[in-house]
Amino acid sequence: MNPTYRVGVTADGFLPDGTSRFGDLGLERLTVAGLEWEYLPPLAHELTADALAPYDAILSLGHLGLTRDAAAAAPRLRHLARYGAGYDGIDVPGLAAEGVVVTNTPDAVRRPLALAALTLLLALAHRLPENHRAAAEGRWADRGRYRGPGVVGRTVGIVGLGSVGCEVADLVRPLGMRVLATDRRGDVARAERVGAELVTLDRLAAESDYVVLTAALTPSSHHLVDAGFLAAMRPTAHLVNVGRGGLVDHDALRAALAAGRIAGAGLDVLDPEPPAPDDPLLTREDVVVTPHALCWTEDFTQAVATSAVEAIVDVAQGRRPVHALDASALRHARHARLVP
Incomplete structure (x- = not known):
């Protein structure tokens, strides 16, 4: 040396x-x-x-x-x-x-980042932001107004079945959730190990109640979630992103949320970071935003x-x-x- x-x-x-x-x-x-x-x-x-x-x-x-x-x-x-x-x-x-x-350092990141994804998913599933605001503002008469979709029997679609994506699959299956996945490697054996069904991106968008993004950001995955993907999602579905902000076309996401084409989003990553102070994603009740640090x-x-x-x-x-x-x-x- x-x-x-x-x-x-x-x-x-x-x-x-x-x-x-x-x-x-x-x-x-x-x-x-x-x-x-x-x-x-x-x-x-x-x-x-x-x-x-x-x-x-x-x-x-x-x-x-x-x-x-x-x-x-x-x-x-x-x-x-x-x-x-x-x-x-x-x-x-x-x-x-x-x-x-x-x-x-993938081994050190795997479980904490998957838990961050699960945290956002559960916050959306139970409409945590709306229920928190109701309690904080003394609106107890609104109890029961913010009923979330829950998770049992729901479908999670994981985009990017690497180490974090596999960990997400392992975490959600015991909750009674069905798991779909798409991955550029197309590793069927890996998907089977974590109980996920490999499907096309279009099918994942159409059938998932929660779309979870854990993919790496590459030229081919930039704006993978665009207006077409969001239009294919169910109006009751939610988007969770713990991968990279650039995976999502945020203009298309804002438009989809404003039009009610999807039910909400949980975002630990944005593009750009930090976002503009007046970005409507920061103030929507159906969006949970954290500063690229939820797994820390x-x-x-x-x-x-x-x-x-x-x-x-x-x-x-x-x-x-x-x-x-x-x-x-x-x-x-x-x-x-x-x-x-």
């Missing part, structure tokens, strides 16, 4: 007062492993070659992009460790071609930090990290061969 192995930690995971929005990141483990680390200055949208140049590894706490060209112009860089599961904006194949390993429980942040830091130490010490996004990068990693 290079005795001067240096790690840069992005500033987008910190609040204006300088504290971490994730709590203790456990960065002392880098020091114990003999690695040097420091915080990067704030960057707008992407990690630049100049910002990358002094570092062997970057711990990316937010959603900064990274292009192949920037990595190519920073030959010292060996590893980008994502705090979290998403990696939209990062050119994973391009970085692999440059010998830069990209890791994420204490156990979540601790587990994600541990996974990300362990990946950095593994690569620094010549070991293969557990969650490399492109295995080809491991075969020709910069500066050192990574062994099992």
Whole structure:
């Protein structure tokens, strides 16, 4: 291991007062492993070659992009460790071609994010926002006015049957819910393991009482939920998004809600983030909005930090990290061969 192995930690995971929005990141483990680390200055949208140049590894706490060209112009860089599961904006194949390993933390994210999806689903199923407002405003005469559809016998359609989608399926089945799913891999065996029926996107839209989005954001999934998808949904159905805001055409969603074409939505992610203060999604009674943080429980942040830091130490010490996004990068990693 290079005795001067240096790690840069992005500033987008910190609040204006300088504290971490994730709590203790456990960065002392880098020091114990003999690695040097420091915080990067704030960057707008992407990690630049100049910002990358002094570092062997970057711990990316937010959603900064990274292009192949920037990595190519920073030959010292060996590893980008994502705090979290998403990696939209990062050119994973391009970085692999440059010998830069990209890791994420899917195991730490899986259960908390699935529980966040379930939280939104249950809030809609029981019309929690409307019932809360009625109680807070002293409108006890409205008791029973806000009867939700419930969950027993209802159908959940999961868009994206990856690790989080499978976890959602495992959580809702014991509630007496039927599970449909669509996934770009078309993995029938995986669907069968979690008791989901693989169907087309059109059929999922038409038959689901709750559509749950857990898919990754890619060029092909951008605005996957558009006006046509929303028109195909039942007027009694709800949309839940814990994936990425860009999966949904929000103009189409606003129009569908205003016209009563769907019953409501639960959104932990939006596009853009943060939304405009006057966005009608923020004030509708049939919409639950949270600030892309619903899964951030204490156990979540601790587990994600541990996974990300362990990946950095593994690569620094010549070991293969557990969650490399492109295995080809491991075969020709910069500066050192990574062994099992």
